[in-house]
Amino acid sequence: MKLLSTALAAVLLVTAPSTVASAHNRDHDLRIATYNLSLNRPAEGLLREHLASPDVDDVYRRQARNVAEVIQRAAPDIVLLNEFDYDPEAVRLFADNFLAVPQNGAPAQRYPYRFAAPSNTGIASGFDLNNNGVVDTTAGDQAYGDDSFGFGLFPGQYGMVVYSKYPIDRHHVRTFQKFKWRDMPGNLIPADFYSPEEQAVLRLSSKSHWDVPIRVGGKTLHLLVSHPTPPTFDGPEDRNGRRNHDEIRFWADYVRGKSYFYDDQGLRGGLRPGAAFVIAGDQNADPYDGDSYDNAIRQLLSHPFVNSRTAPAADGAAEAATLQGGANLTHKGDPHLDTADFADTAPGNLRADYVLPRRGLKVxxxxxxxxxxxxxxxxxxxxxxxxxSAVNGFPTSDHRLVWLDLANRR
Incomplete structure (x- = not known):
């Protein structure tokens, strides 16, 4: 473990510039971003309702306009949005009514290619997954969310969507929503917490895992996206910490081409050898701080196929850690690398969001x-x-947009 920590520390010494202005000074680069933008709503259908009427002046529309402006100013070519309630019509409305409309002078961004699919969040399992003695089937409350395949008050809450300026090869998209946790060899299921019947139905993904092939300059780039559960909100069994670890491990094994995978269409196997990929998403795991199980994110940061030498950074993140103090003052990680503004007492601000390309792709x-x-x-x-407070307590989100540029020689 000492060798691993030393190697990881060396990697993190190479950090990216923190300037936002560079978003508009690119030439022949491909910008890929991930953004947990908190466009989740407390009831089914509310997101669509809010996005359908962009000119209404309330906290929900103001937040939607703000997150659209962040995306416009970063101007990614491809962006994964986490915590966007699953609703294909809402996907269209956000693109047309917010992203394609200049916000506060920021340039409009148009994404003709989009992908969204169902999420495990808010889908009732039929089992007492939180072991409180009740199988809750009443949508809209906490207990129902705890007994769902992924926490959510209704089906699709906290979902995700990919927007792209380049064509998505929809015929070859792979989704792994229904992949069983027990089917991962060496999994970390807390067997003393879940009954054999529950283990037989448990799904690995708290939302889903997607392999989204995108055609860029005549070549295919596999965007590998997910949003693992936070490693908290559980008990001494650490069921969410263990699940977070294995949700992250999914991609570590997938890019190696391991054979145990099966997607929702029944196709088996992992990524084919040599395929170009970028792993993106809110991984809910920091390499040094927070509540991760067994250094979960290091499965990717130290992966031989993953280029993690360039660590996205921001001066604003370091400033926030200093001004807020609290738990931030005890952290081991570099605060410039933080991507989420969490409680100052615990766990403090963390690096939770990642865009990680295959080794060999030029950053x-x-x-x-x-x-x-x-x-x-x-x-x-x-x-x-x-x-x-109605939208998570921030004008946009408690997470920040993270972007990475790749050389795109067309």
């Missing part, structure tokens, strides 16, 4: 959209404010 830039407070754009990240 030309990277960053985290977290401006310093003196920057006028800091209004988009902000700090926790009860006035935004």
């Amino acid at each position: 030309t830039g990277a960053g985290v959209f977290w401006p310093v407070q003196a920057d006028p754009l800091s209004r988009l990240s902000g700090v926790y404010d009860p006035r935004w």
Whole structure:
């Protein structure tokens, strides 16, 4: 473990510039981003309702306009959005009514290619997965979410969507929503917590895992996206920490081409050898701090097929850690690399969101959209404010958009 930690520390010394302005100074680069933008709503259908009426001036539409502006200013060519309730019509409405409309002078962004699919969140399992003695089937409450295949108050809450300026090869998209946790060799299922009957139905993905092939310059890039469960909100069995670890391990094994995988269409096997890929998403795991099980994210950061030498960074993240203090002052990781503004007492701000390319793909830039407070754009990240409590307490999200540029020689 000492050798691993030393190697990882060496990797993280190579950090990307923290400037936001560089978003518009690219030439022949491919920008890929991930953004947990908290466009989840407390009831089914509300997101569609809010996105259908963009001119209404309330906290929900203001947040949607703000997150659209962040995306416009970062201007990614391909972007994964986490915590976007599953609703194909909402996907269209956000693209047409928000991203394609300039926000505060930011340039409109148009994404003709989109992909969304069902999520395990809010789908009742029929079992007492939180062991409280009741199988809850009443959508809309906490107990129902705990007994679902992935936590959610209704089906599809906290889902995800991919927007792209390049064609998505929809015929070859692979989704792994129904892959069983027990079918991962050497899995970390807490067998003393879940009954044999529960283990037989448990799904690995708290949302889903997708392999989305995108055609860029005549070549295929596999965008490997997911949003593992937070390694918290459980008990001494650490069921969510263990699940988070194995959700991250999914990609570590998939890019090696291991054979145990099966997708929702029944196709077996992992990624074919030599295929170009980028792993993206809110992994809910920091390499040094927080509650991860057994250094979960290091399965990717130290993976021989993954290029993690360029670590997206932001001066605003380091500034926030200093100003907020609390748990941040005890962290071992570099605060420039933080991507999420969590409670200052525990766990503090963390690096949770990642864009990780295959080794051999040339990285030309990277960053985290977290401006310093003196920057006028800091209004988009902000700090926790009860006035935004209906949308997670921030003008956009408690997470920040993370981007990576790859050389794209067309």
